[in-house]
Amino acid sequence: MTxxxxxxxxxxxxxxxxxxxxxxxxxxxxxxxxxxxxxQLETLELKARSQQITDAMSQFLPKDFEHxxxxxxxxxxxxxxxxxxxxxxxxxxxxxxPMGDYVGIHGLAHHERSMLLLNAMTRRFTAEFSIRFFLLAxxxxxLSTLRGWLQDGNKHVRRLISEGTRPxxxxxxxxxxxxxxxxxxxxxxxxxxxxxxxxxxxSVANNLNDIAKDHPDRVADIASVWMQGxxxxxxxxxRHACRTLLKQGNPKALIVFGYTQPKLGHIKLEIHxxxxxxxxxLEFSLQLESASEEDQSLMIDYVIHHQKKTGKTTPKxxxxxxxxxxxxxxxxxxKKHPFKNITTRVYYDGLHExxxxxxxxxxxxxxxxxxxx
Numbered sequence: 001m002t003x004x005x006x007x008x009x010x011x012x013x014x015x016x017x018x019x020x021x022x023x024x025x026x027x028x029x030x031x032x033x034x035x036x037x038x039x040q041l042e043t044l045e046l047k048a049r050s051q052q053i054t055d056a057m058s059q060f061l062p063k064d065f066e067h068x069x070x071x072x073x074x075x076x077x078x079x080x081x082x083x084x085x086x087x088x089x090x091x092x093x094x095x096x097x098p099m100g101d102y103v104g105i106h107g108l109a110h111h112e113r114s115m116l117l118l119n120a121m122t123r124r125f126t127a128e129f130s131i132r133f134f135l136l137a138x139x140x141x142x143l144s145t146l147r148g149w150l151q152d153g154n155k156h157v158r159r160l161i162s163e164g165t166r167p168x169x170x171x172x173x174x175x176x177x178x179x180x181x182x183x184x185x186x187x188x189x190x191x192x193x194x195x196x197x198x199x200x201x202x203s204v205a206n207n208l209n210d211i212a213k214d215h216p217d218r219v220a221d222i223a224s225v226w227m228q229g230x231x232x233x234x235x236x237x238x239r240h241a242c243r244t245l246l247k248q249g250n251p252k253a254l255i256v257f258g259y260t261q262p263k264l265g266h267i268k269l270e271i272h273x274x275x276x277x278x279x280x281x282l283e284f285s286l287q288l289e290s291a292s293e294e295d296q297s298l299m300i301d302y303v304i305h306h307q308k309k310t311g312k313t314t315p316k317x318x319x320x321x322x323x324x325x326x327x328x329x330x331x332x333x334x335k336k337h338p339f340k341n342i343t344t345r346v347y348y349d350g351l352h353e354x355x356x357x358x359x360x361x362x363x364x365x366x367x368x369x370x371x372x373x
Contacts, residue, residue: 009049053098096125104133131164208241220252249360265289269364307350
């Protein structure tokens with residue numbers, strides 16, 4: 001059985017952190033720190049466990065931030081090694097997360113020291129959550145620091161620039177000013193779009209995908225410009241950055257990838273069994289006839305309109321197939337969509353619909369009845 005994610009913070013990890021803090025500050029109350037950080041730990045989820053460790057650090061580290069910061073810096077392990085946790089040579093991995101939050105909470109008045117700490121911490125885990133305290137409190141000063149890291153030789157530092165500035169980073173505080181105006185972020189992403197590390201480029205793509213949720217056409221325009229002369233790595237980045245736009249059928253983004261309005265003749269959507277039971281599947285097929293003298297690139301998606309308790313339906317888009325419809329030819333494809341109990345959705349009896357979307361255009365729709373009993 002897979003170990004719960006929250007157990008990344010456990011009594012053993014906390015005790016080892018305490019040992020490293022005491023090694024670099026003899027007066028550190030190791031016993032008190034461990035008791036506070038481990039209090040009812042088994043009842044807490046991952047983020048709450050991390051917060052409790054941060055709170056214990058706030059209680060037991062020196063009140064002088066410069067002194068406390070030096071203890072944290074000295075307690076870090078040698079630079080990040082994949083998969084490494086707290087060991088005899090220092091702290092790294094997930095144990096760095098509460099340390100970064102400590103810097104974000106207590107270090108706002110000590111910008112230079114805090115940036116040095118976060119630079120060191122991100123090399124051993126990530127500082128993408130804690131850098132946001134500074135982006136919210138002192139945006140221009142922090143952006144200036146990040147610009148100075150663009151050419152850093154460490155991929156984790158370069159990734160911090162793109163990941164830490166994501167407007168809607170999961171698990172993290174949102175950055176409202178960047179949600180409203182992403183220009184300062186885009187200037188950084190421009191410098192990182194051809195980074196030699198895919199680890200960094202994928203973060204650039206995720207940042208653009210965040211921006212696309214609030215500025216879809218702007219990201220589509222960026223994708224169009226970046227696609228000019230793009231090598232395979234940048235093309236992959238752009239596609240990942242536009243994944244939400246493509247799923248939404250954004251016309252500008254579709255054109256970037258060669259998906260123009262489809263020219264179709266006869267379209268036939270068939271549902272093989274219009275009575276579908278929960279824990280079985282919906283099977284449907286689609287037949288298309290080309291109405292073009294040229295080959296057409298098609299991105300075929302489908303939408304399930306789920307019945308809700310209120311009697312209304314809500315759509316969920318699913319990716320299906322990317323293909324080429326040859327000039328004046330026909331195309332037949334089929335699909336089985338499972339209806340299984342999952343934790344993220346409640347199914348209700350009633351009329352549902354499957355809708356076919358090709359290059360952002362709705363081309364066919366049919367109803368079926370789902371029975372949950």
